[in-house]
Amino acid sequence: MRSVPKHLEVSIWRGDSAGGYFEDFQVPAQKNQTILDVVSWIQQNEDATLSYRYACRVGMCGSCAMMVNGVPRWTCRTHVNKAMKGNRLEVAPLRNMPVIKDLATDMDVFFDKWVKAEGVHHPSKTREDVIEPITGDNIERAKANAGIECINCAVCYAACDTVRGNPNYLGPAALQRAWTVYNDVKDAGKRAVLAAVSGRDGCHNCHTQGSCTLYCPNDLDPMGAIAGLKRATIAAAFKKEVG
């Protein structure tokens, strides 16, 4: 069994969008400890001005993701042993988003892209209509189900080098949402979805590097969803449904 060191050597990024630096801390090691526990310990015991974001602590809310030793992770569900290199942890704000302060990023641009990708419900019925039953063996329903557990944590967005290269690229989370909406039998906006994702900043910008699918903490497959959108937009283009 691995011996537990007394202290962890932790570097925490401090600063804002103008720039910053890594500050070193020594954090008492515990047998069971998440990355979020480590960051919280520093904020509660070493420096109360350290800024970071979290809410539920159980992997539901998607607010605590950070770069841990260069890899995006949900910090509340990541055991220190899983991410540690030797005795060291380096915790930084998520990539591809402006930093507000320290470990907290401005996620506005990330959420704005969900709307840009038409990742919103387009009603096909009114409240007066009878609720249409959709059974579990419905093929579209199965495709939609594959993406609905997304918790908007932006881990995939931070992992994506295409977003890095083109800040206007809609990104894996928004495109996966668009694919989910596209497969919703009750959604009336399929053409609008395809039009929104077929532009130069849409699904065809994806280089299939697979970091989104690899790092998704909920084991979702945004890369597969984007491939689905690629097929759907190409089929629609042949039918002259989208330009």
Place this chain on the structure above:
Amino acid sequence: MIQPHRKHPLWFAHILHRLSGLALALFVPVHFFVLSKAVTNPAALDGFLHWAESPLVKLAEFGLVFLLAVHIFGGLRLLALEFLPWSGPRKTLAAGAVAAGFLISVTFLLRAI
């Protein structure tokens, strides 16, 4: 230095496809220039072909064949990944593309030496 989040098979497959494509794009103009000598200067072409028989050039050609093969199979991998209704990273496809690239280029090398 490769950033930590990039250290996984699909990213390596991506960069191999990109770099092999760039290298082939640089090679093709040279290739056509040499071929054009058959019309403009046959003696120079014969001289070049004689030089191309040397072992070092054969080894370089092995690299070239590998780049071409891995680029073709890498492209087929992408087409399969994106146009067939599959999900997941399909790392075996990436490994298969590299293996097929080696198979063809090593076969070329064995026949050349």
